[in-house]
Amino acid sequence: MKQQQLITLGDMPIAVLTQTFNDAFTGYYVPINFTEEGMMERIKRTRIDLTLSVGILNKGELVAFMLTGIGEQGGLLTAYNAGTGVIKAFRRQGMVRQMYDFAIPLWQQSGCQRASLEVITENERAIKAYEGVGFQIGRKLRAFKKNTDNAVAEKPSPLRKVAVPNWEYYSSLRAFTSAWDYTRAGVEGLIVDYTFYEWGMVNEAPLAYAIVHKVGRIAQAGVHPEGPAWETLLGALENSYAQLTWVNIDDQATKLFTAMDTLGWEHIIDQYEMERPL
Numbered sequence: 286m287k288q289q290q291l292i293t294l295g296d297m298p299i300a301v302l303t304q305t306f307n308d309a310f311t312g313y314y315v316p317i318n319f320t321e322e323g324m325m326e327r328i329k330r331t332r333i334d335l336t337l338s339v340g341i342l343n344k345g346e347l348v349a350f351m352l353t354g355i356g357e358q359g360g361l362l363t364a365y366n367a368g369t370g371v372i373k374a375f376r377r378q379g380m381v382r383q384m385y386d387f388a389i390p391l392w393q394q395s396g397c398q399r400a401s402l403e404v405i406t407e408n409e410r411a412i413k414a415y416e417g418v419g420f421q422i423g424r425k426l427r428a429f430k431k432n433t434d435n436a437v438a439e440k441p442s443p444l445r446k447v448a449v450p451n452w453e454y455y456s457s458l459r460a461f462t463s464a465w466d467y468t469r470a471g472v473e474g475l476i477v478d479y480t481f482y483e484w485g486m487v488n489e490a491p492l493a494y495a496i497v498h499k500v501g502r503i504a505q506a507g508v509h510p511e512g513p514a515w516e517t518l519l520g521a522l523e524n525s526y527a528q529l530t531w532v533n534i535d536d537q538a539t540k541l542f543t544a545m546d547t548l549g550w551e552h553i554i555d556q557y558e559m560e561r562p563l
Contacts, residue, residue, distance in 0.1 A: 289343050291387045294350065295336040299324055305340075305347045309370025314405050315554060329474040330466055331367035332356045337395060339388045341380055348372045349380040351388060356470050358401055364392040364563065365465050366402035381411075385418040393563050401560040403464065403533070412557070420559040426464055428532035428553040429545055433523040442521050443513075444482040444495070451483070454490045458507030461535035464558065467504040472496055479504065482522070484513055493518050501526040515544035523548070 294302065303324040310317040319327070327333070331354040341349040349372065354365035371380050392400065403426065404411050412422070452469055465471065472479055478499050485492035492512030496504040508518055522529060533556065534541065 289341055291383065292340055292342055293336055293391070294338040294340050294352070297335065297340065297347065301347055302350065302352075305350060305372070306368065306370060309350070309372055311373070314407060326475060326478075327367070328352075330471050331365065332470060332474060333367050337364065337388070337391055339384050339391070341375075341384065343375065348375045349384060351381075351384045353388065353392070354465065355395070355397065356465075356468075358465060358468075359399065359560075361398040362396050364388070364395075364397040364400045366400070367465075369402075381414045382418055389563060397563050399560055399562050401465065401558065403556045403558055406555045406557055412559075415559050419561040421561065423558040423560055425536035426533040426556045426558060427536055427542070428530070428534070428555070429550040430528065430530040430553055431519075431523060431545075431548065431550045432528050433526060442524055444484055444518075444521050444525075447481045447483050450481045450496070451491060451494070455494050455496075455505065455507065458491070458494055458509055458512075459505050460507050460538045460541050463505055464533035467496075467533065472504050484508075484518065484521075487511065495522055497522065497526070497529075501529045503529060503531040506531075515541050516547055519544055519548055519550075 299321050303319050303321050306324065307318055328335075331352070333352050334355045335352075337355060338353040339351050340347050349370065351369045352367040354367040356363060356365065358365065369381060369384070389400070400420070402415065402420065404415060406425070463471075475498075480497050480499070482495045482497065483491035484494070487509070490509075493506070493508040495506040495518065498504060503522070506518065508515060530553070532553070
């Protein structure tokens with residue numbers, strides 16, 4: 286019997302996935318410690334299909350994994366790397382390549398035409414591993430946070446909450462194309478956890494909008510040229526949350542970054558998007 290075995294993760298218990306994920310990311314650039322509930326949220330938000338996710342067992346124990354989200358990106362059905370990890374004792378054994386070699390035919394058979402992922406810019410070892418299996422660096426994404434020192438209780442705001450999102454209008458207002466987690470599909474997977482804000486109205490269309498997770502994580506936001514300045518929109522959001530975070534912001538969103546700098550937002554980390562055809 287082989288000591289190591291490549292498998293798909295469709296039958297893997299969530300408790301095992303959660304523990305292995307946390308173990309693999311111990312000491313990571315950004316602290317990660319999922320509960321099982323948090324793992325289930327990630328599965329929904331990133332549209333993970335565990336039957337198309339893969340792992341490696343060593344003597345029956347999960348020691349490496351690659352979680353795969355399936356959905357449309359860039360007009361193509363895409364296999365998105367929603368998290369790859371290897372337990373410390375098993376690193377530098379080529380397991381990432383082994384998992385990709387195993388997974389790519391599965392993705393192709395399922396109709397996927399491209400694969401994508403995000404990787405922290407400082408993680409040179411991971412970038413080289415992904416380049417080694419055919420990925421190329423695309424755009425750069427940035428992440429910021431702001432501790433507002435506000436009480437949780439909301440203050441009067443020019444923003445209004447809406448029950449039904451105006452997705453058609455939002456797509457024309459947003460500052461950049463959303464990364465995987467925060468596309469419409471990603472938000473709709475956990476829609477009860479999000480609040481939809483709009484500002485003003487001209488010709489039945491909002492002049493600005495923001496979609497914010499209950500923990501203060503901004504998924505999307507945008508302003509019309511005749512709408513409020515970014516400083517004004519972000520300032521209004523700051524009145525409703527004790528802390529705000531906004532990750533995966535396109536590096537070209539210069540007006541937004543200027544507003545964040547003015548308001549004292551703190552830079553957290555940068556990532557690259559990477560992709561390859563299948």
